[in-house]
Structure formats: C-alpha cells, structure tokens
C-alpha cells in the first residue's frame with residue numbers, strides 16, 4: 415500500500431503496514447475535520463498577511479477550503495484508507511484541489527500544534543451542546559420543583575426515613591447539582607479558550623507570527639505563552655473528563671432515585687411506557703433501563719478520565735505520540751453524556767408521582783421525631799436532653815406499634831411535662847415542613863427563594879451556551 419506520507423525524503427523505506435495500522439487515527443479523528451479546515455483558513459489568512467503566499471494563492475486556497483467544508487457537511491469528503499490522520503488527509507485533498515498552492519499550507523505549522531488546536535475547538539463547541547442539553551434537564555427540574563413545592567414526601571438519610579421534605583425540594587436538590595455542572599462547563603471553557611497555534615512542532619514558528627490574530631479568528635480569548643507547553647498541554651482534556659464524570663455521577667444519583675421510587679417496594683412513582691423496558695420472559699415487568707444505563711455509563715466516564723490521566727503521567731519534553739490517546743476517551747465521554755441527558759429529561763418529564771401515597775407516608779416511620787426535640791428546645795430545654803426525651807417517646811410509640819402523633823397526651827406528659835397540647839399542632843407533616851424556613855430549608859418560602867436564585871443563574875448559563883462560536887460551520 416503506497417502511503418502518502420508527510421515525510422519521505424530522508425527515508426529509504428515506506429512505513430510497515432503494522433506500524434501504519436497502529437498509527438492511523440482517521441477512524442476516530444475525522445470528527446475534527448470541520449475544525450481542522452476552519453483552522454487552516456485562519457492559518458492561510460496569516461500566511462497571506464505575512465506575505466508568504468500571494469493574493470492569487472490566498473484566493474484559491476480559501477475557495478477550496480470553503481468548498482471542502484461544504485463537501486464535508488454533505489458527507490462527500492472522506493479520508494482515504496492510506497491517510498494517516500485527519501490533518502494529512504485534509505492536506506492531501508487540498509493539494510489535489512489546489513496543486514499550485516496546497517503545499518504552502520504546512521508552512522509555520524505542525525500537526526503537533528494543529529491537533530491541540532483542533533481538539534480545543536471541537537471540545538469548546540461540544541461543551542455548549544452538552545450545556546444546552548443540561549439546561550433542558552435543569553429547566554425541567556425547576557418546573558417540577560415549582561409544581562411540587564408543597565407536596566410532602568418522606569425525606570431520607572441512609573435510605574432510612576428521616577424528616578418530611580417536599581417533592582419540589584428534592585427535585586431542586588438535583589437542580590443545584592446540575593447548575594454547578596453548568597458553571598463548571600463555562601469555567602472550563604475559560605481555561606480551554608487558549609490557542610496553541612504559533613507553537614509549531616515545539617519551538618515556535620519563524621514564519622507565522624500573527625498569534626493573536628489567528629487566535630481571535632478561531633474564537634479563542636487568548637494564546638499560549640509557551641510553545642513547549644502549547645503542544646503538550648492536555649489539562650483541558652483531563653479537566654473536561656472530570657467535569658463530565660462528575661455530571662455523570664449527578665445523573666446517576668437521579669437515576670438511582672428513579673429506580674427506587676418506581677419499585678413495588680417504594681411505589682412512589684410510575685414510569686411512562688415510552689421510557690421503560692419490558693422483560694423477554696416476565697410479562698408483568700416494566701424496568702427503568704434508561705436510568706440503569708445512565709447509572710451504569712458512569713463507569714466508563716470515570717474510566718475515560720483515569721485512562722487519560724494515566725497516559726499523561728510522566729510524559730517528557732513537549733509533544734509525544736502518546737498524546738494521540740487523548741481523543742478516544744474524551745470523544746466517548748462527550749458522546750455518552752449526550753446520550754444520557756435526554757433520557758433523564760424524557761424519563762423524568764413523563765413520570766407519574768403517587769402524591770397521595772407520598773404525602774401519607776411523609777410523616778410515618780417516626781419522621782416527626784425531630785419536631786418534638788425542636789419543640790422542647792424552643793421551650794428552654796437543651797437539645798441533648800430534648801433528644802433523650804424524644805428518644806423515649808419513639809421507644810414508647812414503637813413498643814405500642816403506633817406513630818408519634820398517635821401517642822396520648824397523658825403518655826407524652828408522663829415522659830415530660832412540657833409535652834402539652836401545643837405539641838400536637840407542630841406534630842404534623844405540614845408543620846414540620848413549614849417550620850424549616852432557613853434559607854436552604856424545605857419550607858415553601860425557602861423553596862421559592864431557591865427557585866428565584868436558580869432562575870437568575872440560568873439566564874447567564876443560557877446566553878453562554880447558546881452562543882455560536884464557529885459561525886462558518888453552521889453557514890457552510
């Protein structure tokens with residue numbers, strides 16, 4: 415197989431087929447092609463301004479590159495089996511289309527700074543898509559939060575009944591996590607927005623010095639200050655893999671709650687048929703496979719992060735070919751999170767909650783015990799003592815097989831004289847919920863304030879996520 419290599423003159427033999435198979439990356443890096451073409455357009459601009467290429471060459475190259483972008487969009491631009499990577503394939507095609515000028519494009523640029531640049535561009539674009547999908551889920555959680563702001567549910571710690579909360583408050587706990595994820599993507603973008611171009615292979619370029627101009631043409635806010643760092647830095651990949659993994663973990667927690675809520679044992683919610691799966695053997699089954707897969711996929715997200723960190727460890731002196739191993743993990747994580755987000759949104763949006771059952775169970779399992787302790791504390795008994803007194807109430811209720819509200823006043827008074835009829839008014843689910851007016855509490859007023867803050871933040875997050883950073887790509 416004759417390979418159109420980017421080198422040759424100093425070699426007496428062509429590359430072995432086995433090495434070529436190991437080396438070739440077009441199977442996965444072709445998704446960078448649009449960004450590579452955009453990048454070459456900016457590079458051609460710089461070559462022209464530096465007077466490396468003539469006006470005629472500049473025009474021909476630009477026309478060819480725009481056409482390549484269009485062909486790519488139509489699926490008509492593909493790598494050949496002999497092409498090693500996205501860069502060499504696109505250079506070959508450009509030279510075929512513009513024989514008189516294509517060979518100039520490599521001046522002042524190496525695949526080492528080129529790949530670092532492509533990857534930054536691609537990921538900055540994808541992060542906006544991930545954020546847009548995350549916003550859909552966040553908005554749904556906020557809608558559900560508002561809708562169920564007064565619906566009581568049992569609140570859990572250690573998966574044991576703890577204190578009543580509202581279903582809205584529970585939804586908004588996930589909204590908070592998702593809102594932090596969105597902030598993290600935006601914060602990541604700030605550090606990723608650095609152009610490595612001008613680094614060349616490692617030492618910088620003696621031909622193209624318009625680093626700032628090229629950076630701004632490619633929507634970067636800054637350019638790299640050190641060429642050795644520019645070609646070897648993959649912090650932006652590692653960071654993004656972490657942020658995606660953490661978001662995956664957040665989704666897995668929602669997934670886990672969906673799985674538990676829809677079991678016969680909890681019986682708190684029903685899955686919509688469109689978002690459940692059946693069993694090949696047991697006709698009665700409806701399984702939460704979407705939630706389970708979302709939970710399961712986090713394994714690979716964390717695996718991808720670990721794989722990249724392991725690859726990066728102890729890599730010496732600027733670019734090493736090991737760095738080619740950065741792409742498959744991060745592409746997989748991007749694809750995976752984009753698969754799971756709409757499933758979580760769709761599943762949650764269509765779930766039916768058994769509000770009656772949730773409300774009637776919210777006060778059971780002695781979940782109002784803290785109310786008794788708080789009641790006593792507000793009447794001058796220190797919490798340690800109040801805790802012990804309440805413990806006796808629970809013990810008595812448990813031995814009688816009743817809930818705390820079902821204890822008689824005389825029983826309660828025998829335990830402590832402060833436990834009078836006033837207690838009965840706070841020993842209710844509603845009272846318990848309405849009492850919790852601290853800023854982060856489950857009371858309706860706190861939940862409403864929480865919603866207002868989320869809404870303020872979401873505005874900023876939306877305008878950032880909706881910006882089109884590479885207009886040429888959408889126009890092509």
Ligand code: ARG
Nearest residue numbers: 439499525526529735737738
């Ligand atoms: N395909 C390589 C990568 O993904 C970029 C090419 C650099 N190759 C080289 N031999 N210097 O990192």
